[in-house]
Amino acid sequence: MTTVRDTLEIGILVYPGAQMAAVHGITDLLAVANRMSVELGAQERPLLRVTHWCEAEGGGLAVNFDTHPQGVHQPRAIIIPPSLTQAPVPELLERFCGDLRQWHREGALLVSVCVGVFFIAASGLLDGRPATTHWNFAQSLAERFPQVRVETHLPLLDDGDIITSAGLMAWTELGLNLVERFLGATLATETARFLAVERVQVGPRAGSVFSPCLDHGDEAILKVQHWLQGSGAKDVSLEGMAGHAGLEERTFLRRFRRATGLKPTEYCQQVRVGRACRMLEFTNRNIEQIAWGVGYQDPGAFRKVFHKVTGLAPSDYRKRFAAPSV
Incomplete structure (x- = not known):
């Protein structure tokens, strides 16, 4: 008898100019994590459901890719990937502010790679809070959003309900970070091993990462x-x-x-x-x-x-x- 596994949705915001290598790379990384979960017999762990969210023709956002289609969407995390061009212009950022605030209000973890942090900053959710980004965009982030405490010395900054990362290719470590948070350290390690990716943080985990429960619905x-x-x-x-x-x-x-x-x-x-x-x-x-x-x-x-x-x-x-x- 085949056991039906629960799923845990991770959404990726595919905005105009987003680096598609990161979008597809994160999608593949999470697919590998699912494969490792099955091979290791971790039946008690949910499968990661990856969705891509794009602007719809009639306005708002719509899902145009879903690894486990099942109707209702309730992302546990939303990833904002980097861009290969430049820091997003204000007009582009404004189009997604309401959606990011709503996701955050509903308990989704907001996660950015490189200039993806500009989208979270524009929503006001980083006011008075620390964040990191690529060194080339740190000054621009600080000037455009002076209420954000920019900490460029950190490759990845996990602040509980918002995670920001610095490098253009930081999506690999960020993806493994999410696997560890949602599926556990063993599956994150096995996923990294299969992909031949060396974790940024080796040895014992530092204690600075507090992963609060945000999906309780209260x-x-x-x-x-x-x-x-x-x-x-x-x-x-x-x-x-x-x-x-x-x-x-x-x-x-x-x-x-x-x-x-x-x-x-x-x-x-x-x-x-x-x-x-x-x-x-x-x-x-x-x-x-x-x-x-x-x-x-x-x-x-x-x-x-x-x-x-x-x-x-x-x-x-x-x-x-x-x-x-x-």
Whole structure:
């Protein structure tokens, strides 16, 4: 008896001028991940359903490619590929802002490669948040969207509900990152092995990647999650989170834990520690500066929380994972 596998939809935004090598390359990479999943007998894992979203003649977006057609579309991630030409012009960016905001509001992970970040930035979803892009477009991104914190030293920046990547060919590592997030590290490793692709990050995984649950369907809680990711969970309180959700505190606590699997305090710790990990990996700031930067007034309390989340002291984490230039 053949078991019908669940599917998990990953959409690719095919805008005018998009690099089609990336579009088809990501599609093929995810197909290989599905093949590895079948060969390894990972029946409990969903198959990755890849859809291509293009502008329709009558307006709006429509799917013109679907690896597992089944009617209803609910992307868990939307990938904005790079372009071979230049940074997208404002008129092009504006055409997709509403769709990106809607996908994000519904819990989709937004993912960009190279200049794809301009589309997310134009939607306002990166205001006050960090992002990376190709070094050749970093100044343009910063000038056109001054509220975005551009961090070009990072090849890939996973900020929970938005992932941005720098290089024109970063779609390979980004695709493997998504395979790891949705199907697990083993399938990501086997996919990379089959494709003879060397992962950017070798050895033990750094602890800076927090992958929050975004597909639970509770709009009030998702609204708070996006707020926490955007603010870095600094200076937040239970009262403030419940108010942002429009819920009574006890109701908020119950629904937040049911949706995310974490208490609000635990979730905030994950967000803050994730930011701290990135600073330890890519900056020379001392531990006290990093503690203050992510919202802890007491460096001792920060060290305890950091060890609880990562299993390492901040200084040991830096020794193990810091970029060579730090």
